[in-house]
Amino acid sequence: MITRETIDKVFETARVEEVIGDFVQLKRAGSNFKGLSPFSDERSPSFMVSPVKQIWKDFSSGKGGSVVTFLMEHEHFTYPEAIRYLANKYNIEIEETEVSQEDKIEANEKESMYLVSEFAKSYFHDTLLNTEEGKAIGLSYFKERGFTNETIAKFGLGYSPESWDAFTKEALAKGYQLEFLEKVGLTITREDGKHFDRFKGRVMFPIQSLSGRNLGFGGRILTNDKKAAKYLNSPESDIYHKSKVLYGIFHAKQAIAKQNNCYLVEGYTDVIQLHHAGVENVVASSGTALTPDQIRLINRLTKNITVLFDGDAAGLRASVRGIDLILEEGMNVKVCTFPDGDDPDSFARKNSYEDLVHYLENNAKDFIQFKASLLMDEAKNDPIKKADLIRDMVVSISKIPDRIKREIYIQETARIMDISEQVLLNTLAQLVQKDISEAGKKLKTEQKAFEVVKNDVQVAREKLDILSNLEISIINILVLYGNLETDFENIYVNFDEEGNEIEVKEKIKCKISERIFLSLQEDEISFTNPLFQEIYNDLIHNYVNNPSFEIVNYMNTLEEEHSSFISNLIMENERYTLAGWLEKKQVFVKEKDSEEVLTNLVTETLISLREYLINKLIVDLMNSFSAEEENSDLEEIKVMINDYNKLKVTLTNKIGRIRSTYL
Template structure:
């Protein structure tokens, strides 16, 4: 069944763009809008803008734009109905169903991904219920209690237990109506000999992985026996809804705390995350035993720019995982590190010393990545000058990963003092190994379709002016003025929309989307509706929505200080609306006329002699009209 229009409208009214986006990225106010690094593409300088007044978002880097519903569709990768359900749940709105038949698009939205999420969340509840069984209490629950996990933490992370049976989940799932194929696609069961199936997780405690909205997407499972033939941990395979390189364990439970503290602690395993929560430190996530990936770093950066990596007291393990620091630096994060005493990890040490001493230890032992790496280097190369030189290079190479030039320069000064090396030598090493490569990389990305440096000096044919594109831009500008100021008056008796309708009535918009918008506008006026930006944003035409957001979003804003403090006033288009509208109409007519002139000239090139004279007459008539428009336009501009 489809979701009713009433529910959709309630969601549109209640869902606040700032609140919704803030669940995924850390927004900072600048002027009238809120800004962040875009969650849809990698960037170091924020270009993702949220307008609370217009209830829209727009990325000036990748072009993603929309309202609250579109944001959830984009960020969660779900269809329209699922986005409505997500927001309805967030705002406590009861979902009403419509008797109208679902459209093909709505049916398609309820696809394999939705089916997998449903069965995975069924499995999560099944594993949680197993903790109440006799086997679950004696094995699974006993293990959690031994680790100090109380009922609150078990519920918070939705921990569970997979019974030690061949097909317990399979049998229960089929009884609940799930197909064997769906259970297998979700990674919950395995196939044997082409005709038999059995549970993937058996006799293990279960740690669910959640997506940002709190739905279970995968599971990690730990064995509780000393069976050397079995791996200690097994995880769900990759599926349509779970890609391990994109996921961090505990991100759902930690995201608000990470934003609140503006800091993320990064650990290795599930129990490390849970132990820190129990120690009163909820802003923690785990890479879950896998090497840190770019997408995991992007996920952290949605909520903070600051990361503290917690290392077990194992020198070999620390050395093996140092590459993660360089990746974090490349991802634009500020990195610190804490090393626990030898033989300890975050889980064991927090339980050993208690909450207060553990929190104090994190504060006292936290050090920036330079001091951390220098300390490791001195330990390993006390008596070996060659090894020491190699260690120094590694420290310098890490500094070279820092993208912000000012921050990088401060790190160079710090390293120069600590290593007793001239700053110029450090800069030279950085330039040699990193900056030159980075410049080439940046140049290639920026000039992907441009000629190489050598080709730039070759003579090129001057491109012909694309008058069709120029006309499209002017049509866009005319529509922008229409939907922005349509209800404003340019005289005592004349509205902007009335004037534009009169002056453009004989013109035909050539760009399809602007033609549709113009027609929708006229239809709305006939119904007694004055259609502004909200009218188009709440429609079903996604192309029009994108166009409207692009029209009303501005990358740069004039600071109020110009007027308030310095008494510097700028002329705005709304200050003289009559002139703005009149000028826009003249420019549109001029673009249309110019295009007509070009088309007439092209026809003359291939016309028969008998037709040349008529085409010349048409050309001169249109040219005369252009001269008249130019005079009028010149008068408007010079006033």
């Protein structure tokens, strides 16, 4: 297990904005950063990162937490994996205690698959560099393509021996289980029980996630065997979903964010060759048709995509379908084609970095110009084909969410195709209306299903939400202000010399955490939500036992669920501040609070909780009336209800106004 000292050092060193910046394009927003949610499909940024508090919050999905929580949510790391990732990023040496056999057994299935995949990557790379077969066949192939040792190491390129089961034998000898070798698709077992290597006799391209975890492989055969596929990919598994992965994204992410543009190519060697030439903001769809998930992966880093095609006309028309998907995601797309006979790989090999960059910048066309130039020669003398081409261009424009962009592209199409702008606008309106109508039908169907569920639970949920909100408010006050001292008023009953009751008011100064604890303890109030109760108990314990207790450091010690909950509270307050809700919603923000405001906030929240619970007791007592009960019981219940109503009036008088009944 990783030692506590190492974990503390990781938290002290890691910067949440730097780590998340590797996955999401962040822009400064006051003292915070904002970006597009990496957890949902959105076009307006609602993802916030606080460098001061070292936390993040995604308002579109509700997720939030520390830098470790982000890696656990985004990359599906376990807690130790996230710590190791950060330690590696910041060059922190990991100190570990001995792992027990029981801990090894408890490692989950997905982690075992990652471990097998990482071992395979190391094995293939070592085979490439350190065996006669690997050097003679695999290494010579990569060298012929102009790849240096540095490039080969950077992408972890490898070679799988021609032997039927060389890799599988080695993996089993190292203690890796056949079950997981099969699940990640590295080993295939026949019906007779014999197993063999899926990628035998191929050069290997490891496929990595955005964070650098190895997910699968692409393998290229080097012989002229017509029965074997030229390229072979890992099959779908729990860790590899080809429609959600882009080859090269791990090595390209920082360059994409910095250049604010992503070059999209088709093959592994296209990516590697462009990297080798110095153009690093490039990824590939790994031989699959471009998918919305792949586009959204790029969208987290930039709004701009330049698609690179070779000069093959048939391939161009097949690939151009992906342009509409890019437009649907609200992204800007350009297209750059290479001269006949060239692809990104060959063109990069022939030209210097300066010439390559110059060509890419000067030959990238807007998608409208590209579509027109691609199909105009065919449609030039055929009115029907020309009409189809124009309609195809308008269909693409209709996919763009932004109305201003749509109109500009309509004007450009009208100019290029020499056609009335009004005709194009009418066609566009029909297409957009059709899309809206279809979306409306789908929404109505979903709403009907939702209403059935909503009506069944609405009343119970409203009641639960009131109590939950009150409990959350108390935790929120503890998180933001627990260590602050302010004046509170105690009111108690005394008797004068004649025995008459008199109300005595007394001001005392104490910490807010102490006031909340004593108030809830006095009334023996517990939270109904187990998570809230756990967090409340933990906060009170820390405030009592540690005078210098700070929330930011405390969060680093918490498990994921607790850390996420507390960071959500903090970032919600940040959101209110940025959105200008301070005045509109009377949200109290720490920097602007006076002692009097804080006192009122604490007092009002505690009284509101008491009122709610008293109302609930009164309703429960009223519901307990029944014809079978004895008169004495009824009288006793009436007395109790009357007493509770008096107490309720006393509470409402304390805050100077009658509050709404909750039930």
